[in-house]
Structures are given as structure tokens and as C-alpha cells.
Amino acid sequence: MQSAAMVICALALVGVNLRASLMAVTPLLPAIQSDLQLSAAHAGLVISLPVLLLGLAPAVSGRLARSISACRVVALAMAGACLGIVLRSLAGAGPLGWSCFVLGTVVLGTCLGAANATLPAIIKPLRPPSQVAAAGLLNVTLCLGGALAAIVSPMISSFLGNRWAPALAVWAIPAAVCAVVWWRLHGVQQAPSDVAARPARLSLSPLAIALGLNMAAQSFLSQATTAWLPTVLVSHGLTRQDAGGFLATLMVAQLLTALFGPWVANRMSNQRAVMASMYGLGLAGFAGCTQLHAPWNWCAAVLLGLGQGGTFSVALHLVVLRAGNSADARALGFSTQLLGYTISASAPFLFGMLRDQTHSWGFALPAYSLVTLLGLRAAHAAAAPSRPLLNKSFDIDKD
Known part of the structure; x- marks a missing residue:
């Protein structure tokens, strides 16, 4: 060993x-x-x-x-x-x-x-x-x-x-x-x-679907951002190096909430507030990156990174918190990853298709806002305090 x-x-x-x-x-x-x-x-x-x-x-x-x-x-x-x-x-x-x-x-x-x-x-x-x-x-x-x-x-x-x-x-x-x-x-x-x-069995319980849709929403926003934000910034006049620096700033900012988001969520019986805060930070940051000029757009990149890092880490941690035992966690994790990634994989393609149809990036902020609202709804269900926690039993075949 x-x-x-x-x-x-x-x-x-x-x-x-x-x-x-x-x-x-x-x-x-x-x-x-x-x-x-x-x-x-x-x-x-x-x-x-x-x-x-x-x-x-x-x-x-x-x-x-x-x-x-x-x-x-x-x-x-x-x-x-x-x-x-x-x-x-x-x-x-x-x-x-x-x-x-x-x-x-x-x-x-x-x-x-x-x-x-x-x-x-x-x-x-x-x-x-x-x-x-x-x-x-x-x-x-x-x-x-x-x-x-x-x-x-x-x-x-x-x-x-x-x-x-x-x-x-x-x-x-x-x-x-x-x-x-x-x-x-x-x-x-x-x-x-x-x-x-x-x-692991694929769980289709309401809890598994809520967890999967929450993962799908946060991953959709993250994939759309990492795929197209540099291109949007280049179209606004930034160099490729500066656009890459923007993306790097965003990802470094993710470190804080990626590390401390689960720690905060673990100490709360209701994770709705922390998920809502992270989604809100992400939306404010994306709006700032696409609408503001230097140096404020760089500050917005930090907000965007904090929000997306938090939604990702807490979404993963919710799987652990809502499972009754390791077998349930394995089934919920498999279902969440399958549903989350297969849905969010469409984000770069859909944003690219909309860009081809509209010949503009004006749709980006409304689209980001809409998916944020859907993510908040899924997180509200997945983080409900009535859901079973780690030390309680939970049958994935029954709600």
C-alpha cells in the first residue's frame, strides 16, 4: 500500500x-x-x-x-x-x-x-x-x-x-x-x-431529480461562461491574453468558495440561503463582466468566480448531506452526475447557436439570468430542511 x-x-x-x-x-x-x-x-x-x-x-x-x-x-x-x-x-x-x-x-x-x-x-x-x-x-x-x-x-x-x-x-x-x-x-x-x-442504480426519486437539476443549472452556467466569456470579451476589444487573464481570475476566485462553501453548508440544517447567495454572486458577476469596463469588470470576475465556485462545491456536498448511507450516496452521486452533466453539456452549443442566429451577444445576460432562476428553484427543493440528512435513512426507490 x-x-x-x-x-x-x-x-x-x-x-x-x-x-x-x-x-x-x-x-x-x-x-x-x-x-x-x-x-x-x-x-x-x-x-x-x-x-x-x-x-x-x-x-x-x-x-x-x-x-x-x-x-x-x-x-x-x-x-x-x-x-x-x-x-x-x-x-x-x-x-x-x-x-x-x-x-x-x-x-x-x-x-x-x-x-x-x-x-x-x-x-x-x-x-x-x-x-x-x-x-x-x-x-x-x-x-x-x-x-x-x-x-x-x-x-x-x-x-x-x-x-x-x-x-x-x-x-x-x-x-x-x-x-x-x-x-x-x-x-x-x-x-x-x-x-x-x-x-450504482440510477435513482429517479424527486430528491435525486432536484439534486441533478441543481447540478445541471450550476454546471450549465459554468460551461457557458468558460466556453464563451473570453470570446465575448475579445468582441468587446480585449486581447486574447487579457481575456485569458479574466478567465484565470475567475478560476482563482473559485478557490475560496470551493473550499469554504461545503464547510458553511455542513453547519446549516437548511442550505437554501447559501445556495441562493452563491447563485446571486454569480449573476451579479456575470452582469458586471459583460456590462462594465475596467477596472470594475475585473472585480466582477472575482464575484463570478466566487459564485460559481460556491454553487459547484455546495451542490456536490448536498449529495452527501441528503444521503442516508454510503450506498445511497453512491446512487445519488451517479444520478446527479449523469443528469447534471448531460444537460449542462448543451450550454456551449446552445449559446453558440444563439450567437449564430442573433449575430450578437445581447442574449447572454438574459439567458444567464433565466438559468439562474431555474437553478434557484431546483436548489430550493434539493436543500429543503425536511429532506433526510446524513445520519438518517433514505430509500432511493421511495420518496
């Missing part, structure tokens, strides 16, 4: 990779769209595909994890992600280039989804203090990886003559390193009961 410190360090490495290779695309999207001659809807599809696969990939990783160790699943997934990054970077002009880009994106999204779904099985055998440290560090490195990619990718592109392909290809290096580290970290095994366990 490997030491907890080694496992936690390896989790930090995979956390950086889970977000960086996807986030690297968004500040470069205008250049990619121009070179591959993509409509806004097709460009949105590039962002939507990996998110959709994040919801569908757990079924693949679950079957694979019953045959080999969880660490080997992560290693193979990161090796596949490296291949996907390379394929995506080989895309050139014309239809063949678009096909290559989509193929690489599908491979990358599937592999990242498989790795992401396997991590709980690696964290679970750790002692409780190490579990907390591992989960917290994973959240931090997810945000830092995205922020790093948002800053570094435009800089690499600019240094190499505004070429976007090398700026995407560079993220294959940390993915390859991560694959090697996890292949050698073979001591963390699933418990026999976990290996033999069947995949």
Missing part, C-alpha cells in the same frame, strides 16, 4: 490535468474557429462534447475498475488523454481538420471522464484526515489547473506567431507525466466488495 502522502500528491497532479487540457481551448477559441472555419454552434460543440462525456464515462470506468486497480484505470485514462490532446493538436484547415479535432476531443473527454469517476475509489480507503486533505487539494488543483491553462495557452500561442495548435499540444506533457506516475502508483487497490459491486 502506498503512503497517503504519495497518493495525495498524485491526486494533485491528476487534478491539474483534469481541467487544464479542456480550459486551454476557451481563450484560443476565436482563433480555432477562424482557422477551422467553424460557426459559433460548431465551436460550442467542441466545448460541449467533453462535458457530455464526463456524464457518460463513469459506466466505462466502473467496468474497467472491476478488472484492474483503480490506479491503473487512472494511468490508462491519462495516457488516453495524452493521445486525445495530440490528435486534437494535429487538426488543420478544412473538413479533415475538423474531424481530427472532434476525434481528439472525444478521446480526451472520455478519458478525463473515466479518470474523474475513478478518483473517489482511490480517496475512500484513506484515513479520514487524509480523505479531507485529498478532497480539498483535488478541488484546489482543479481550479489552479484551469487558471494556469487560461493564462499560459494564449501566451504560448502569441509567442509562436498566434498558432493555437502548439498551445494545445503542450498539455500532453503533464498528461504523460501523470500517466507514468499513476502507473507506478499501483498500491492503492479497491476493496474486494467494491470490485465485485454492481454499478
